[in-house]
Amino acid sequence: MASAFFEKVYQVVRVIPEGKVTTYGHIARFLGESRSARVVGYAMNASHNDSSIPAHRVVNRSGVLTGKHFFAGSTLMQDLLESEGIKVIEDRVQSFENHLWDPIKHLNQEDFIQGLTG
DNA sequence: CACCTGACTGAAT
DNA sequence: AATTCAGCCAGGT
Numbered sequence A: 001m002a003s004a005f006f007e008k009v010y011q012v013v014r015v016i017p018e019g020k021v022t023t024y025g026h027i028a029r030f031l032g033e034s035r036s037a038r039v040v041g042y043a044m045n046a047s048h049n050d051s052s053i054p055a056h057r058v059v060n061r062s063g064v065l066t067g068k069h070f071f072a073g074s075t076l077m078q079d080l081l082e083s084e085g086i087k088v089i090e091d092r093v094q095s096f097e098n099h100l101w102d103p104i105k106h107l108n109q110e111d112f113i114q115g116l117t118g
Numbered sequence B: 001c002a003c004c005t006g007a008c009t010g011a012a013t
Numbered sequence C: 001a002a003t004t005c006a007g008c009c010a011g012g013t
Helices: A004-014 A024-030 A034-049 A076-083 A109-117
Strands: none
Touching (some): A004 A034
16 A cells, blocks of 8 residues: 555546546646645556556646656557557647546545545 | 655746 | 756655
8 A cells, every 4th residue: 555645646547537648737736736746756656556547648747658668668658548549649649638637627626535535 | 864866847047 | 938946755775
């Protein structure tokens, strides 16, 4: 079991809809830790312990696949995204904002955290 | 035990 | 507008 923050991150990542992506910053902000975007990324690094976490749907604020290096091979992350209908060119998600899934807009922040802790 | 690094980001210079 | 700095947490050296 990872830290509480890691768990929250995982919970959010797990509910990202197929064919959608979000960013480290959005997740951090959604969790009320807008300054911990970096830790979100670090949580993803540790997410290799759990295969149920679609880490490929998390990119940086520019839609760049900064974490692809941590996937097997050099195109697995891109391949996964493209298989969900997201076009990726040179490690960048095309029409990024169009595919962006903002947890702050699609989830109820308080309820989510309440349900998580309770 | 202290210090450094890392899938980030926003503010300041 | 581009570069630098600070903040967050965990794990490795």
